Amino acid sequence: MSQYSEDSGYVVAVDVGGTSMKGGVVTRSGEVVATDRRPTGAEGGPENVVAAIRSFVGDLAARGSSLLGRAPAAVGIAVPGLVDDATATALYAANLGWRDVPATGLVPLDVPVLLGHDVRTGGLAESVLGAGRELTDFLFLPIGTGIAGAMIIKGGPYGGTSGWAGEIGHIPVFPEGERCACGQTGCLETYASAAAVARRYSARAASPATAERVAALTAAGDPVAVKVWDDAVEALSLALATYTLLLDPSAIVLGGGLAEAGPLLSDPLAARLGERLTFRSAPPLRKAALGVSAGMLGAALLGWRAAGVPDARASWALDVPKTSAVP
Numbered sequence: 650m651s652q653y654s655e656d657s658g659y660v661v662a663v664d665v666g667g668t669s670m671k672g673g674v675v676t677r678s679g680e681v682v683a684t685d686r687r688p689t690g691a692e693g694g695p696e697n698v699v700a701a702i703r704s705f706v707g708d709l710a711a712r713g714s715s716l717l718g719r720a721p722a723a724v725g726i727a728v729p730g731l732v733d734d735a736t737a738t739a740l741y742a743a744n745l746g747w748r749d750v751p752a753t754g755l756v757p758l759d760v761p762v763l764l765g766h767d768v769r770t771g772g773l774a775e776s777v778l779g780a781g782r783e784l785t786d787f788l789f790l791p792i793g794t795g796i797a798g799a800m801i802i803k804g805g806p807y808g809g810t811s812g813w814a815g816e817i818g819h820i821p822v823f824p825e826g827e828r829c830a831c832g833q834t835g836c837l838e839t840y841a842s843a844a845a846v847a848r849r850y851s852a853r854a855a856s857p858a859t860a861e862r863v864a865a866l867t868a869a870g871d872p873v874a875v876k877v878w879d880d881a882v883e884a885l886s887l888a889l890a891t892y893t894l895l896l897d898p899s900a901i902v903l904g905g906g907l908a909e910a911g912p913l914l915s916d917p918l919a920a921r922l923g924e925r926l927t928f929r930s931a932p933p934l935r936k937a938a939l940g941v942s943a944g945m946l947g948a949a950l951l952g953w954r955a956a957g958v959p960d961a962r963a964s965w966a967l968d969v970p971k972t973s974a975v976p
């Protein structure tokens with residue numbers, strides 16, 4: 650006999666990253682009854698990733714069946730790339746070497762499936778369950794290896810005409826600055842991603858360091874680290890001032906590895922943003938609430954949407970984030 654409600658059903662949710670994927674079995678009421686993590690296997694090529702996802706979805710469905718006594722109602726999958734909602738196809742994912750991969754190829758079951766862009770799917774979760782819960786317009790900005798934003802507009806993530814909306818990491822903030830991997834010059838990501846902070850410090854100090862280490866050195870007053878950190882804050886303040894002036898968000902939700910620095914990042918950034926915006930107030934900065942589980946929880950919301958329950962959010966318990974840790 651299951652301890653979970655018999656009529657709730659569940660979805661299988663998977664958040665596919667460049668190197669690993671996080672999966673969950675999530676009930677109608679938002680309980681995460683199982684989680685797991687696996688390598689994406691991208692080094693084995695695009696077909697290998699497809700096979701890894703298929704097998705992961707199958708295994709999570711088997712876990713769900715044994716816990717809840719039935720097959721999943723649907724599957725939701727967040728992928729790091731462009732998605733076409735109309736055809737449920739992953740159009741392009743540079744990390745995975747994908748072009749035009751249909752959602753049905755990722756699922757070894759005959760159930761509805763929805764795909765989502767990874768950052769927008771995380772933003773969806775933050776907007777429903779996390780730091781943006783009562784907000785209709787905000788920017789979710791995870792700062793990790795790269796920087797991309799989920800623009801939550803009128804209550805939902807906005808993808809733009811071609812799915813490229815939210816690429817704030819490639820806004821040129823220092824046009825005479827350093828070259829970005831994307832081919833442009835002076836992109837936000839080149840100065841303010843966790844990878845950039847680590848790379849720029851390591852180059853100047855001639856000593857390798859992670860972004861976390863650079864944060865600790867900054868707090869301790871190391872002059873090289875302080876300068877690199879200050880450049881990151883300056884770059885972020887420029888990009889966020891632009892975003893604020895264009896879209897008037899009610900908050901900016903910072904996530905990803907760099908946000909773990911807490912006030913060391915948010916205090917100077919809030920001050921700089923406030924100084925920059927002369928004729929209007931700056932939106933408050935908030936820390937993302939769902940951490941590394943955001944993408945998986947967002948994928949579960951997509952799964953429920955695929956199952957014909959667009960308002961699954963209404964029945965989700967408010968303490969979902971506390972129970973959703975992914976190993």
Ligand SMILES: [Zn+2]
Nearest residue numbers: 819829831836
């Ligand atoms: Zn760029």
